[in-house]
Amino acid sequence: MATTKTDPKLALTGNGKKGKLYEGLTRDQIIQAYRLMYTSRRIDDREILLKRQQKIFFQMSGAGHEAIGVAAGMALKAGYDWFYPYYRDRALCLCLGVEPYNMFLQGVGAANDPSSGGRQMPSHWSYPDLHIVTQSSPTGSQILQAVGCAEGGRYLMRHPKAADSPSSDTTDYRRFKNVSFQNDEVTYVSLGDGTSSEGEFWEAMNAAALGKFPIIFCVEDNGYAISVPVEVQTAGGSISRLVSGFPNFHFEEVDGTDPVASYAAFRRAATYCREGHGPAFVHAHVIRPYSHSLSDDERLYRPDAERERDAQRDPVTRTQMFLLREGILDDKGINQLEKEVEAELQVAVDRALEALPAAPESVMNFIYSPDVDPTSSAFETQPVVNETTTADGKKPAAKTMADLINATLRDEMKRDERIVIFGEDVADCSREEYLKHKLVKGKGGVFKLTFGLQCEFGTDRVFNSPLAEAAIVGRATGLATRGLKPVVEIQFFDYIWPAMMQIRDELSVIRWRSNNSFSCPVVIRVAIGGYLTGGAIYHSQCGESIFTHMPGLRVVFPSNALDAAGLLRTAIRCDDPVLFLEHKRLYRESYGRAAYPGADYMIPFGKAKIVHPGEDLTVITYGAVVPRALQAAQKLEREQGVSVELIDLRCLNPFDWETIAASVAKTSRALVAYEDTLSWGYGAEIAARIADQLFDQLDAPVRRVAAKDTFVAYQPILEDAILPQPNDLYLAMKDLAKY
Ligand SMILES: Cc1ncc(C[n+]2csc(CCOP(=O)(O)OP(=O)(O)O)c2C)c(N)n1
Ligand SMILES: [Mg+2]
Secondary structure, eight states: OOEEEOOHHHHTOOOOOTTOOBTTBOHHHHHHHHHHHHHHHHHHHHHHHHHHTTSSSOOOOOTTOHHHHHHHHHHSOTTTSEEEOOTTOHHHHHHHTOOHHHHHHHHHTBTTOTTTSSOSOTTOOOBGGGTBOOOOSSTTHHHHHHHHHHHHHHHHHHOGGGGOOOSSOTTOGGGGOOOOOOTTOOEEEEEETGGGGSHHHHHHHHHHHHHTOOEEEEEEEOSEETTEEHHHHSGGGOHHHHHTTOTTOEEEEEETTOHHHHHHHHHHHHHHHHTTSOOEEEEEEOOOOSOSSTTOOGGGTSOHHHHHHHHTTOHHHHHHHHHHHTTSSOHHHHHHHHHHHHHHHHHHHHHHHHSOBOOGGGGGTTSSOSSOOTTSGGGOOOOOOOTTOSTTSOOOOOBOHHHHHHHHHHHHHHHOTTEEEEETTOSSOSSHHHHHTTSOOOOOSTTOTTTTHHHHHOTTTEEEOOSOHHHHHHHHHHHHHTTOEEEEEESOGGGOGGGHHHIIIIITTHHHHTTTSOOOOOEEEEEEOOOSSSOOTTSSOOOHHHHHTSTTOEEEOOOSHHHHHHHHHHHHHSSSOEEEEEEGGGTTOSTTOBOOOOTTOOOOTTOOEEEEOOSSEEEEEOTTHHHHHHHHHHHHHHHHOOOEEEEEOOEEESOOHHHHHHHHHHHSOEEEEEEEESTTOHHHHHHHHHHHHSGGGOSSOOEEEEEOSSOOOSSHHHHHHHSOOHHHHHHHHHHHHHO
């Protein structure tokens, strides 16, 4: 697509006739645009004053970005289109309908701040009724989510029935999601010039181009990222030039200090998206008349002359001059308008300063869904095994963990049209014609866990993503924000790290930071773990404690087929984000196979299983260490008569403290065993809790068995030496029993 450049001189030229339109905007609309721009600037000035008076605690200005913001707001529709703005988008938010009072409430950290209830800094916008989605501080982490949001709207357009909710089911997240969509909706996402250096930006551009999603990327290029100028940030100094090769896009490059030209650019971009041609890219040249933030002094790296040059393009004064030149308002009219704004802001500030701060008792609210409790007994259902399935009268075949995960995904997809599955290689075959003509059988995941799902449910619902883990989780987060249920796969735990920003700073915290206004209950299935004989450093990692360390994220780690089925169903039906860890070594083990337990079998989160009851010693473990610990316990019992109580935690966050405490009260000895490296591992927390809360009941120190504090090596002899083996567990149990 061609780039359209608008000459600002042309856009801002008119003959002052009443009834004249400026790129479709009436004179009244231009007055309104000026009022919003002026309001935005004056809110910044007020906040700066309030910060200096220590009445608010942070300030981030939108100064210089007012014209492009108002233009975007006027070209798009609040509560209809979707918005992922960044911190400079104050004028956009005002234009969409955010009250100045609400902006000041965020500044003072008020309990009734509608965007976060005192949890987020000011200029971190979140207003669900206007479809302004909760924003965070990492530069660019909103972009992939915006792609997911646009993708979600498109999916709902093609699957309108998916928006329906079941009328009553306390174990179904859909009851608590208000899903809406418009066939020609557009998603807006903005970022600064510096942020276009983030990898996630490029992943998002690629995904949007591939899917032809209706999304407008707006780069607000003020020439600086804090103190780093654009020519150091962006090769060649122009982001427009760098992105110009992306197919399916409509491109605009515009003087973002000119509200009329910017409006025209946005109108063209929006029309392109609404008509379904694909995404659009608006590169807006703006200025930053104030320093980066109140903590920055730009005089340290920008000489006066450069700052004065910028000031010539100040969008507020430029628009004021335009109003005068066009005879739209005279001096008196402008004075009157500005006086009205000042009076309105004075009232808003006074009211906000009286607002009550958020209450300390509220800090634990909304980490998880207040509506669906996956630990409750509602999620405890019994397996329904059809004993008569085989013709020869034999018991139904025992299924592997891989079989039952596949079956659970299939059952849930049948039941819930909101489920979409994507990730690397998860589809049967991206080139559908090969499947149609039966030229190939299909892959369905490197471990075949999703085999057959694309064939059964279609490419809309099960598809391969580009090889980009942040994009997998970020897009899923955007989809889930729209009420859909992405069940995505990270091919190997070892490669989850590119998605870390999305998981830690977005997925796990969206509900909390928006004070329950938004949620994103994604399920991330991850193949984890070693004992593979040759898996080496990059196909053997554990590291679950890094994720259990994140409030807001449920972490599940089953050790057998039946638990995997029951827990995966709970993960899918619940209303929280879940990291579902599947041990590769257990996928097809003969240990822990089970008959298909039916399409409604669920296990509540946070309920451990006593794998082997005992009296003398408690062993707490999970995952692939369970069968190894069982082997060790049975040997110890046989050889030494020591009776071990073996607990499989199954779910790591939340975890079943009651079962641990009851067992240790009985045995007075505790050993925590896990596959990850020993130090700072998951078992460290369990051991600390036991030492702290069960001290009086212990007859021995709390011990741990885990991997050595190194990496998993390729050579099997080394792997054996590094990972905890049945014999290590046996010796530790024996030693502790004797203590
Ligand atoms: C991932 C990440 N890295 C660093 C920062 C610190 N930081 C905040 S804003 C900023 C510069 C952003 O520049 P740009 O994208 O051009 O936006 P502008 O502030 O100029 O509008 C930096 C480095 C951050 N918030 N997030
Ligand atoms: Mg910048």
